[in-house]
Amino acid sequence: MKQRQAIWIMISVMLLSLLGTIGIALPYPVLAPYFLDSPANELTHFLGIHPKILLGLSLAIYPLGMLIGSVFIGALSDHFGRRRMLLITLIGTIIGYFLTALAIVYESFIGFSVARLLTGICEGNISIARALAAELHPTIDRTRALSLSYAANYTGWLVGPLIGAWMMPFGVEHVFNVAAIGIVFVLILVYFTIPSLRKEHKPGPLQLSTLLKENNSLNLLKHKSILPIFWFYFIYCLGLNAFYEFYPVWFVDVLGADSRQIASSTIALTACMVIVSSFLVDKINRRFGEILSIISGSFILALLLAYQPLTNATSVYAVFMLIGASIAVTNGMIPTYLSKYFGHLGQGKVMGLQVSVFCIANIIIALIGGPISILDASYILWLGAGLMLLATVVMLLSRHRQYRMIEQTQETSS
Numbered sequence: 001m002k003q004r005q006a007i008w009i010m011i012s013v014m015l016l017s018l019l020g021t022i023g024i025a026l027p028y029p030v031l032a033p034y035f036l037d038s039p040a041n042e043l044t045h046f047l048g049i050h051p052k053i054l055l056g057l058s059l060a061i062y063p064l065g066m067l068i069g070s071v072f073i074g075a076l077s078d079h080f081g082r083r084r085m086l087l088i089t090l091i092g093t094i095i096g097y098f099l100t101a102l103a104i105v106y107e108s109f110i111g112f113s114v115a116r117l118l119t120g121i122c123e124g125n126i127s128i129a130r131a132l133a134a135e136l137h138p139t140i141d142r143t144r145a146l147s148l149s150y151a152a153n154y155t156g157w158l159v160g161p162l163i164g165a166w167m168m169p170f171g172v173e174h175v176f177n178v179a180a181i182g183i184v185f186v187l188i189l190v191y192f193t194i195p196s197l198r199k200e201h202k203p204g205p206l207q208l209s210t211l212l213k214e215n216n217s218l219n220l221l222k223h224k225s226i227l228p229i230f231w232f233y234f235i236y237c238l239g240l241n242a243f244y245e246f247y248p249v250w251f252v253d254v255l256g257a258d259s260r261q262i263a264s265s266t267i268a269l270t271a272c273m274v275i276v277s278s279f280l281v282d283k284i285n286r287r288f289g290e291i292l293s294i295i296s297g298s299f300i301l302a303l304l305l306a307y308q309p310l311t312n313a314t315s316v317y318a319v320f321m322l323i324g325a326s327i328a329v330t331n332g333m334i335p336t337y338l339s340k341y342f343g344h345l346g347q348g349k350v351m352g353l354q355v356s357v358f359c360i361a362n363i364i365i366a367l368i369g370g371p372i373s374i375l376d377a378s379y380i381l382w383l384g385a386g387l388m389l390l391a392t393v394v395m396l397l398s399r400h401r402q403y404r405m406i407e408q409t410q411e412t413s414s
Contacts, residue, residue, distance in 0.1 A: 005195075006139040012193040013132050013145075014152040016086075019186040021156025022163070022179070029161045029262040030168050030175050031058060032248035037258075038172075046109035052249070054109065056370020059245050061113045063362035065120020070355035071217050073124040078348035082128050083194045090187040092122035097180035101173040120359075126153075127217075127351040132194070134339040134347045143282045143336045150332055151277040154324075158270035165263035217352030225405045226342055228398035230357065233334060235391035236298055237361030240327070242384025243305055245362070246369050250377040255313050268317045272324035273331075281332035290337040291399050297330035298392045306385035309378035341409050 035044045035055040044051050069089070077085040096119030103111030133145040167175045220226055251257035251265065284293050304323045311319050338350045369380045 003139055006136045008193065009132060009195070010136060010140055010145060010148065012189060013129050013149055015189055016129050016186055016194075017126070017149050017152035018156045018159075019182050019189070021153045022160040022182050025157045025160025025164070025266075029165045029248060029259040029266060030172055031055060032252050032262070033168070033259045034172050036249070036252050042107040043104065043109045043112055050374065052374050053370045055249070056366050056373075058113065058116065059370075060363045060366035062116045062120040062123075063359040063366065065117040065122075066124050066126075067120075067356055067359035067363065069121040069124020070127050070352045070359060071124075073127060073348075073352065076348075077128045077131065078346045082132055082348075083190065086125055086128055086190045086194060087187065089122040089125040089128075090183055090190060093119055093125075094180050094183045094187065096120075096122060097176045097183065101176040101180070104173040104176070124352070124355060124359075127348060127355045130335055130351040130354075131347040134335070134343060134351070137339075141282065142339055143285045143332075146335045146339065147277050147281040147332045150281075150328070150335075151274050154270045154273035154277055154328065158267050158274060161263040161266040165259040168259045217349045217356050220342070220345055220349055220353050223342075223345070226338075226353075228394075228402050229334070229337060230353075232294070232298075232391050232395040232398070233354070234357050234361060235387055235394060236330070237358045238365055239302070239305065239384040239387030239389075239391060241358075241362045241365040242369060242380050242387065243308075243323070245366055246373055246377055246380045246384075247308070249373050250309065250381060253373075253377045254309075255316075257313075265317060265320050269320040269324040269327075272321045273328040276325045276328035277332055281329060284329060285333060285336060290333040290340075291395070291402055293333045294330055294337070295392060295395050295399065297326050297333070298388055298395065301326040301330060302385050302388035302392060305388055306382060309381045341406060 032055065035051045035058070038044065044054060046054055073085055073089060096115050099115035100112060100119065103109075103115050130146065130149060133149040134142055136142075136145045163178065164175050167178055221230060247265070248262045251262050255261070257265075288296075301323065304319060304326060308316065308319050308323065335351065335354060338354060339347060342350050365380075365384075369383075372380045372383070
C-alpha cells in the first residue's frame with residue numbers, strides 16, 4: 001500500500017471513530033439526570049419500576065445490541081468488504097437514533113429500548129474501523145495506527161458529553177437527533193474516502209447463514225492461545241464498565257451534580273486519554289512491551305478506582321485525569337497485542353471479539369449495578385476496583401504462558 005493512500009485511510013478511520021463516538025457519547029451525561037432527577041413520566045417510571053432499575057436496563061440494552069453486532073459485523077467485513085458493511089451499519093445507526101428521539105417524545109420505554117438495541121447492533125461497526133487501522137501495518141506502524149484510532153475515540157468521548165450536556169435544556173430527544181445528524185456526516189465521509197480494498201460479493205441466503213455461523217468473532221475462543229488475554233480482558237471490562245456506567249449515578253447521588261458537571265468530569269477523564277493515547281502509548285509499548293504495560297496499567301487503575309468514591313467535588317477531577325491516563329495505556333496495548341499475535345485469524349474477527357467482550361461485560365455490570373446502586377452508588381465503583389485488581393492478577397499469573405506463545409509466534413513468522 002502506498003504511503004499517501006495509507007495516510008488518507010488513517011485520516012478517514014480517525015474521523016469515523018471521532019464522529020461515531022460523539023454520537024455514542026452524547027447521551028451519557030443525559031440519561032442519569034433524565035431518569036433520576038427529571039419529572040416522572042411513563043418512560044422513566046415504566047410499570048412503576050424504580051428509575052435506577054430502568055436506568056440499568058437502558059444502559060444494558062445498548063451494549064447488548066453492540067454485542068450482537070460486533071460478533072458478526074467485523075467478521076462479515078472480512079468477507080463482504082469493510083466499506084459495504086460500514087455503509088449498511090451507518091444507515092441503521094441513523095435510523096436508530098431518530099427512533100430513540102421519537103420514543104422519548106412519546107414516553108415509550110419499550111420503543112426507547114428497541115431503538116437503543118438497533119443503534120447498538122449497528123454501532124458494532126467500531127470493530128471495522130479498528131481492523132482498517134490494523135491493516136495499514138507496516139506502512140503505518142500497527143501500534144501507532146491503533147493508538148491514533150483510540151485517540152479519536154477518546155476525543156469523541158470528550159466532545160460528545162459536552163454537546164449532550166448543553167443540548168439537554170432544549171429537550172432530551174434533541175440530543176439523539178443531533179447524534180443522528182452527526183452519523184449522517186460519517187456516512188458521507190465513508191462513502192467518499194474509504195476504498196473497497198477487496199472484492200465484495202453477494203452470497204445467497206444459504207451462504208449468508210453459513211457465514212453467520214462459521215465466521216463470527218466468538219469462534220476465535222476455540223484457539224487456546226487466545227484464552228489468557230480473553231479472560232483478563234473480560235474481567236478488566238467488568239471493572240472498567242462498573243466505573244463507566246455508574247460514575248454519573250455517583251455524581252448525581254453523592255455530589256448532587258447536574259448533566260454539565262458530569263460532562264466536565266468526563267472531559268477531564270477523556271482529555272488525558274487523548275493526550276496519552278496520541279503521544280505516549282506507542283513509546284511505552286516500545287519501551288516495556290504489551291504484557292508489562294497491561295499489568296502495570298490495570299494495577300494502577302484498580303488503585304485509582306478504589307480511591308475515586310472517597311473524593312469530593314474538587315479532588316475528583318484530578319483523580320479522573322489519572323484514571324484517564326491509566327485507561328489509555330491499558331486500552332492502547334490490548335488491540336495491539338490482539339492484532340499482532342492473532343491478526344492472522346482475521347483482523348475483523350479479532351477486533352470484533354474485543355468489542356464483543358466489552359459489550360458482554362457492559363451488559364452484566366449494567367444489570368447488576370442498578371440494584372446495587374440503589375443501596376449506594378459507591379458500592380458498584382468499589383466492585384469495579386476489585387474486578388480490576390482480579391484482572392491484574394489473572395494477567396500476572398498467565399504472563400509466562402503468553403510470553404511462550406509470543407516466542408513461538410515470532411519463530412514461526414521468521
